Amino acid sequence: MATSHNKTKFKDISNTGFGANSSVEGGRLVNADGSNNLRKTGLPFYERISIYHSLLRMSRMNFTLTIFAFYTAINLFFAVIYFTIGVDHLEGIDVHAPLYIRFLNAFFFSSQTLTTVGYGHVAPSGILTNFVASTESLIGILAFAVVTGLIYGRFSRPRAYILFSNNLIVAPHKGGKALMARIATYKNNHLTDAEAQLTVALHVNENGKMITRFYQLPLEISKVTSLALSWTIVHPINEDSPIANFTDEQLRDARMEVILGIKAFDDHFSNTVQQRTSYSHPQLVYGAKFEPMFERSPEGNYTLLELDKISHHTRVPLEEQVVASQN
Amino acid sequence: MATSHNKTKFKDISNTGFGANSSVEGGRLVNADGSNNLRKTGLPFYERISIYHSLLRMSRMNFTLTIFAFYTAINLFFAVIYFTIGVDHLEGIDVHAPLYIRFLNAFFFSSQTLTTVGYGHVAPSGILTNFVASTESLIGILAFAVVTGLIYGRFSRPRAYILFSNNLIVAPHKGGKALMARIATYKNNHLTDAEAQLTVALHVNENGKMITRFYQLPLEISKVTSLALSWTIVHPINEDSPIANFTDEQLRDARMEVILGIKAFDDHFSNTVQQRTSYSHPQLVYGAKFEPMFERSPEGNYTLLELDKISHHTRVPLEEQVVASQN
Amino acid sequence: MATSHNKTKFKDISNTGFGANSSVEGGRLVNADGSNNLRKTGLPFYERISIYHSLLRMSRMNFTLTIFAFYTAINLFFAVIYFTIGVDHLEGIDVHAPLYIRFLNAFFFSSQTLTTVGYGHVAPSGILTNFVASTESLIGILAFAVVTGLIYGRFSRPRAYILFSNNLIVAPHKGGKALMARIATYKNNHLTDAEAQLTVALHVNENGKMITRFYQLPLEISKVTSLALSWTIVHPINEDSPIANFTDEQLRDARMEVILGIKAFDDHFSNTVQQRTSYSHPQLVYGAKFEPMFERSPEGNYTLLELDKISHHTRVPLEEQVVASQN
Amino acid sequence: MATSHNKTKFKDISNTGFGANSSVEGGRLVNADGSNNLRKTGLPFYERISIYHSLLRMSRMNFTLTIFAFYTAINLFFAVIYFTIGVDHLEGIDVHAPLYIRFLNAFFFSSQTLTTVGYGHVAPSGILTNFVASTESLIGILAFAVVTGLIYGRFSRPRAYILFSNNLIVAPHKGGKALMARIATYKNNHLTDAEAQLTVALHVNENGKMITRFYQLPLEISKVTSLALSWTIVHPINEDSPIANFTDEQLRDARMEVILGIKAFDDHFSNTVQQRTSYSHPQLVYGAKFEPMFERSPEGNYTLLELDKISHHTRVPLEEQVVASQN
Structure with missing residues (x-):
């Protein structure tokens, strides 16, 4: 079973700032706009x-x-x-x-x-x-x-001006499959030394109690020197992946939530900027690949980045057996 | 005796910016609001x-x-x-x-x-x-x-807007005991990559002279990715703790002062912020545990953080013998 | 042949933020003023x-x-x-x-x-x-x-105020040769902890497809404590250089593009500043050396930095055989 | 002889941003106020x-x-x-x-x-x-x-507001001697994570040519958590010191220049600040120790930092033979 596998092989992380006790959580942890799904009481409003x-x-x-x-x-x-x-x-x-x-x-x-x-x-x-x-x-x-x-x-106010793809996709990748999201900056700003961090929260039943487990998802490339074009964040779902043994259904049952955080240095503001988003299971497309979103301009002397294509993807079959054989 | 034990086993730190000579110190080193307990003279006021x-x-x-x-x-x-x-x-x-x-x-x-x-x-x-x-x-x-x-x-002006618990408590922890403080952000700000540092100052008699010794107190988790909810800072009082052999009375006699510093990146200001506080012995509660301060909202779709409970704790007995057996 | 040599010996880098597919690139990647040669579409102008x-x-x-x-x-x-x-x-x-x-x-x-x-x-x-x-x-x-x-x-607005030499030169260096550019700050600002990064993009034919390969060019000194005078950035073209086996003609054919990025801490702004430029092949001078650009002042009590000489160089022959013997 | 000794044992550093050719230098490199002793020409004034x-x-x-x-x-x-x-x-x-x-x-x-x-x-x-x-x-x-x-x-404008002692002193230190400077912040600001860097420039005759050699001087403590009180920067002149074999006269002949740079995080500005100064040989006091500059306040409830004593020192003899025996 997936969870027991995880427990023995993968180390969950306890420094996310969220607790492990699922019973005090109210719905998702992070909203799609990156804010925490949280309210504070006990102090006067002002x-x-x-x-x-x-x-x-x-x-x-x-x-x-x-x-x-x-x-x-x-x-x-x-x-x-x-x-x-x-x-x-x-x-x-x-x-x-x-x-x-x-x-x-x-x-x-x-x-x-x-x-x-x-x-x-x-x-x-x-x-x-x-x-x-x-x-x-x-x-x-x-x-x-x-x-x-x-x-x-x-x-x-320093802002990252990052556009996130609406969906997380599981795409074929180097003979296996990978979890992917795509980002691009949508203003005339320029981010350098951009770092991505992908964290998954899974709600699992352990000894009859619902526990929220957090895992860092290793990325093929976690830092780029310049975020000029679009950047596809790739987490290969191989033997090193904490979600390797989860099927689409199991991810849904575990109320998967994937938090994607980007931190970069912005040339506009000469400041560090960060932005994040959160994907829940309904946003996961199992078996698809992103369509290209940049191309040579008609004149041939510059590159064209088509921001409206950030979420465009095509359904493709996954070779599930490849992953199976890794177990 | 505690001090001699420390001298041989634990390395005190000399880079706190405070001196070792207790006789020139005036009372506590750091005030509860984090400012240094210090006045400067020798230059005109302006x-x-x-x-x-x-x-x-x-x-x-x-x-x-x-x-x-x-x-x-x-x-x-x-x-x-x-x-x-x-x-x-x-x-x-x-x-x-x-x-x-x-x-x-x-x-x-x-x-x-x-x-x-x-x-x-x-x-x-x-x-x-x-x-x-x-x-x-x-x-x-x-x-x-x-x-x-x-x-x-x-x-x-970048500020961390951190609420510190009024007390340091010594709580039961994994079969032993641990020194704990609790923090939370009280405004609609969001801190990421928050780091905590806990330093203790102890005034000990060495060869008839009062010396101020500083020790870093190792933390179970010293950095969290996101300071969304409350964060309980935990220093396990085990064989690696410089205060393992100090009883409540000995800590009082050594005029214990614990300085808690937090450094984080703030989304509001896109800037590094830091805040610190200092606990002296009267603020130490020996044998207590913090009460939970967040819960699922009645509607079930968000988490509720109750800031007024930041210092709430319940008295609990400590199993002193566990520590004793470690000696 | 150069490219096959590179493929086996030098690891190209994939985290530049630019893609490897040459067919979607429009001309150079980075303009001489450091901006990306890129336009964005798909979102309203505002x-x-x-x-x-x-x-x-x-x-x-x-x-x-x-x-x-x-x-x-x-x-x-x-x-x-x-x-x-x-x-x-x-x-x-x-x-x-x-x-x-x-x-x-x-x-x-x-x-x-x-x-x-x-x-x-x-x-x-x-x-x-x-x-x-x-x-x-x-x-x-x-x-x-x-x-x-x-x-x-x-x-x-924090700016680096860096003057780049108009040309990249290949100069004799310690019995071999080196790729050099020269920079200096041109305002009354003071940069400390300045770091340089030199990246080359080469367009090579691999299996009949044009691929853009990126290589980091190692520098003799990549960080200086204080950017007070001029700084000549030196990449020795020896056995560790990804371009060691490229002649001037081969660099032209590979549509060489060299991106030079500087990151430093500025005393004026108390902020990190960065600036970059890009050199294409027509700006490469094969066989030259920079002329000195600073000297003791006539009065002898300060140093004089002559900014108008930033690009001054003299043609000198290169000892090509030295490199040949390294293969 | 001192210089040959240095050449073999100590590695000089070449990343100071200053050149090695003494003949183009005009007097000291850095002024006492931390600015470079440098003028720029070749561009219009504006x-x-x-x-x-x-x-x-x-x-x-x-x-x-x-x-x-x-x-x-x-x-x-x-x-x-x-x-x-x-x-x-x-x-x-x-x-x-x-x-x-x-x-x-x-x-x-x-x-x-x-x-x-x-x-x-x-x-x-x-x-x-x-x-x-x-x-x-x-x-x-x-x-x-x-x-x-x-x-x-x-x-x-973020500033460090640091007061430097007017003199560098060579003081007795742990049975040997050490090069010392003293700093303190003179405003109601608070620096944390303060780092010091001490660099010496020596003008030495190598093969008949005057060469400027730069050496990092290792410090006993190079970083303090909080710069609350004064901080005495200590470079022990022992076998690891590049100036161990220089007498006071030899330092004068080599036109010694010691650059002291401080980098810290400032609570006021929530920003990194830095300040530096430079000492030339006339400011070196060979054989002295700093007098204490902080004490318990008369009321006993705070510490008093006397800024006017920052440069106060007393002449003391050095035990030269200790150093001699190290050779």
Whole structure:
């Protein structure tokens, strides 16, 4: 049986950061986007969250909306204050205009103060209003500093920009078979010294208890000097493979989860970047091979990398007997 | 006797950066927050301090107060100058108003210049006042640049966000006992390739002189690929442990100090981060085990990490004889 | 024959990130500026491009022009809006002036709002115009934040500032010959722990198919502690060299491409920097030696590095028989 | 003789980045502040210099003066333009005032535009003046962005803040003698994993030609976990030392230069930092020992590091015969 085989021959690893007790796990360990499938409790929300990083990871659209919402909220807040003090302390506002006009004018004065545009056709008079306006312009400057920091942070956040194939495939390989995934960088960035690490989690029954076992899957090439083109990560399923004796069905029963992590040095950021993904059994294609995804350009003077083909594969039969004879 | 045993069998380490001469040490070496228990003299204060970093490490509240205080001080300074030159050089200010009104108006004009809001209902006239205002607006812009830099620096300062258990415990472990501490990240950050290092400092009497000896405490697992859940750092107290022959009382007498350092790569910052803490003897619980702190979520589709349980432990008896038989 | 010799004696490397199939390559692999000779398709343009990094790598002139163009475009856009609402809602503009004057005044009002200079001799009136002006000043602040981020990013982008010699030369070396390139840093930066890596790509006919073989070229010194002066990278062409049996003509026929990569730690940026270049056969000078490029200064108290001499070389005959005897 | 001894027993190193030919060297290799004693020619000044980094390394005083000078120059430039167009296009300026008053008003209007304070008591009229003002306010914003970047860059530039002892000393050490230098961090920063490297350059006569030989000097401890207190770098002058057979006079004749480099990880910046210095023979004290520089604080609850004692040493005799017997 596969598991007993594993227990005797292959050493599972205990330093993955995940526990061996399957009964406390909730579904998969790592999500497809590389985040841990995990929530934290026991601390107040604001202590558990890094607001800065949440704003960095927000989509561009949401980030812009957040800023506009914030801008409106601050202006409303100060408009209420100016209005409460009295718009007669805002020189230039017609104090006989209808209430909503006066409030809107207080709102617009607030925005002119917050952004420091300060036209001056409306200007504060009286100590209290002057004091509030003075405070608001400082808050405006601080808020702007925060936004500048956030925008720069969003720009300069080192990311690997790696595209992963949607599927793991088991493909024929050197007379046997191999587990393969394919990656490529999809931006105009350049990764050097890229390293891949492939880890499998298998849920196995040991003495009646479900245990999660982790194994490192050895790769044919685990480091490339330059990640210029696509890179097919190859784990040969031979006698050195912890999953050599697992059939497609057994992998499904063991709720196989394969975590693929990439670490590289990025020329853009001059920084180490990393990205990972996780494949569960429904994403495994047993018996297929990847189609080529780069070719000589029509002009013949450069190479063309076709990113839309990253997951393209063709079904091919596997020679199962080759593996069988290895046992 | 324990110390003589150590001297012959275990090699102490001399590259901790701390000296061996106990008589020049003042109390503990490292504070619980990881800073060195150390003060520096012999250089002027401004050369010993990095103002930038002090402002980075200040609490959010203090930082905000500092900025407001600074803002007020600069405005007061320039208000005095404008007032001294004469408020008749600030067009728009009523020169017949009471003194304090005129001064406040100079103050508000200053704030409008410093923040570059410049409404213009008050405007400088005369060469001197224009010159001062021109200088003040440049200073405002520079001050704003400084604040932007500080705020971005505060945001982006790489931190490990690690929660340490309040106590070190000595727990039963594989038929013997082990020294354990527990850590977890408490923010929405993700540490990879996390390494732990556990160092003990013991003050021992050698030939009548108090000497501080440092020993590395070997860990069962010293590096994890991903610090997703909690991580219990385990130092087995067996024949390879420099503290194997120390009883709880002897550790107290030797004024035991255990320094736990963590170094990891952070996905948030794409940077190496590190954090450390130090445990002294009153924090050591002899005979206890940590309670579990993560479990399957009620919905069953993710794992729940309960941060408030990081220090929870239950008293359990230790089988002291196991260790005794090793001698 | 050279290729068969290589196949048996030298191990080619498969982890360069480039493929072995010559038929999909388009011309050279790496351009002289170090970028990959590669284009990507299959994803929309905006997903393939990092706008931020394109703006970082743009020349200073183009970057400035882009900003001015953008500034004009935004102002035109808002001028059209203000004009459409009606310039009678911009107090201070003469509504009886000719159309182009009114439009230009709307344009200038827009620029005063976007930059937050807000003189106020023209000021918004009416809810709609006030609302647009309020929005524009926020956009101005955000745009400024973006520009600040870009400018800081351009400043602080870690670069190696390495000057490569235009040619690879084959020079006499210790009774034999060696392949040499020469580098130096050309700015007031200081690289430490600089490492060089020299890789050759050779296109060879194997069983009637063109295969690209990659070989690491061993260097006499592959790492220097400090890259203060110039550094001549030396690959001795002896029995350990994969190109020992290639004549100048054979290297040309194999469409030799030599990739030189430098990785170092930069004192300026306190960061790892890297730069590479690629030499093809037309840049190979067979039989030459580099001329000295540094000397004692006339005053005798410092060393002078003459950067314009980086590629200077003199033709010298090679003793071909030395290599022949090694076979 | 010392040199012949070295040639046979000690391997000199050739990867220092400096050449072996003494005749092209100009004086010392590395200055006391760690910079290379080197000038570069052959490229235009602006290509050899990184303006950004020059501004980063400038003293705070010079940096401030540069900004004020720049501010004045830009304002003068635009004042001339406004004046040339005609101050009648600057509403609010008295066109009948004396020439210098009108020019100064143009100057102050320029400064109000550049800093975007824009009071508006003076405002542009006419297309040309409006166009110039619109351009100037954009330039103001860009200049401010540059200044913000520079100030942040100055703040956040990772530096080691290491204090080196002024002298190298040869001190008695374990019955023999050792070459020692002493370092400490002088700010509230904390360096971990600090590594030291000590290299000596000796100018020796070989076959009538002056050759510069470099040797690594092995250290008793070359890496400390934490650079909390001071660290005395110790090179034991025993049979493994390349300078064991050099007397003080011979070191002087060989124009000894000792380069001390420190590389560490800084907690402040979460970055690798490095700093180096160079000692020439006049800084060598033959026969001395460092005085202690840290002690228990009067209160007894912390350790006191006295930075002003970093170079303090006492003359002590060396037991020369011990070394002699090693030969």
